């Protein structure tokens with residue numbers, strides 16, 4: 225039985241979030257993107273007396289924050305050992321400090337709201353390869369000053385054996401939409417104007433400041449903060465430095481008598497699994513399971529990933545029934561650390577936050593702290609390494625490899641045999657066809673026919689059907705489009721052109 229498909233448990237149980245009707249003509253700071261980074265930055269700046277406009281192309285929490293698994297944890301899978309390996313110990317310590325400040329700031333705002341539940345966090349392995357990752361992560365945690373406990377085989381509250389694990393007490397699981405509701409409410413109390421369905425389109429420099437162009441008019445401002453996940457303005461070719469990673473998440477009802485695990489968990493095996501609990505619409509406890517990330521647009525049949533998530537859950541938790549499923553993506557910078565700082569041009573007046581690599585509950589807030597500091601001319605000391613977009617020698621190697629892969633996919637996209645897809649129940653079918661020199665993406669979903677260009681409006685990748693989510697996804701840099709061609713997310717700024725004549 226599948227209910228509420230493609231709607232995260234957090235959206236299904238979100239408190240109402242109020243917004244404003246009018247875009248003001250002037251402001252001190254415009255913050256584009258009302259996910260966690262944007263909402264936190266708006267609150268910080270407005271509470272210090274700045275006039276702030278927070279705008280979103282869709283709605284508050286419409287993208288990754290509203291679809292996260294939302295563990296607010298300093299224990300983060302393989303993250304710290306990866307940072308220790310590259311860029312190195314100084315960046316590792318700065319990262320740990322940034323994340324720890326962010327955790328404290330957010331918890332202070334959420335006290336007594338019910339949006340946060342304290343939990344013990346575990347990183348675990350079920351085999352030899354994972355054991356080695358746990359060992360390396362334990363070393364990095366010690367260098368980062370985290371008080372972790374290391375376990376061999378033993379019970380960490382899961383119904384299957386683990387071969388080793390790390391434990392860190394007093395971490396949290398969040399209801400991310402309740403978090404946003406609280407931050408937005410507080411920001412509005414401090415005068416922030418929140419405008420939804422208002423896409424940032426461009427920014428122009430003037431002697432006195434900036435003119436910010438949006439889908440609903442212009443705003444004059446002194447600063448612009450891009451908190452749009454993938455940066456909405458990309459002067460620095462960030463698309464070549466950011467790798468998207470998409471993931472399916474399911475919420476499951478456990479059979480009567482089966483207790484849900486009490487902690488928050490992430491495995492470091494080859495296929496990672498993320499586990500936590502959440503409350504369903506009726507207040508019942510559900511198990512939330514995520515994992516097995518992939519590059520959007522590169523999987524020929526995404527439905528199989530969702531099936532695999534169900535299969536794994538039904539083996540680990542026999543009798544579990546999926547009640548919700550959804551998917552989301554986040555981005556990783558080629559230099560291995562998040563970016564939080566000024567982008568090129570604009571005399572430092574345009575700032576951006578990105579590359580949280582699925583640890584944005586802390587990093588988005590750290591970015592807000594750093595960018596609010598930059599906007600006031602006094603960023604915190606720990607923020608310096610995160611304003612650096614240089615990739616280093618090894619990062620450059622990885623970038624070259626990834627861009628060569630992209631170049632290869634440009635060619636295979638154009639020479640790929642025509643592909644067609646059909647849902648098992650016949651409710652959707654899609655295909656990419658060639659009409660002369662044109663590539664056309666045709667779909668029929670629940671009886672609605674659409675025919676649009678099959679060529680991504682970012683840099684020309686040939687799109688692929690995402691059978692589970694019923695979208696057209698780009699294998700080059702991860703842009704996604706609805707069947708009717710509307711941009712959903714990623715670096716693309718323009719919708720796909722209609723091509724007419726769907727069959």
Ligand SMILES: Cc1cc2nc3c(=O)[nH]c(=O)nc-3n(C[C@H](O)[C@H](O)[C@H](O)COP(=O)(O)OP(=O)(O)OC[C@H]3O[C@@H](n4cnc5c(N)ncnc54)[C@H](O)[C@@H]3O)c2cc1C
Nearest residue numbers: 257259260261281287288289292293294295424583584585
């Ligand atoms: C499956 C998954 C699980 C995760 N689990 C965890 C976890 O357990 N713990 C953790 O710490 N992190 C986790 N993360 C990461 C975390 O959720 C994200 O890093 C974080 O939510 C990103 O917040 P954000 O504000 O940067 O972006 P978003 O929440 O994506 O917000 C960006 C906003 O910008 C808007 N926008 C886009 N373009 C424009 C434009 N041109 N103009 C105006 N608005 C625009 C969008 O509509 C959107 O609302 C996970 C991520 C994924 C994908």
Ligand code: FES
Nearest residue numbers: 680682683698701
């Ligand atoms: S996302 Fe860059 S070409 Fe499609």
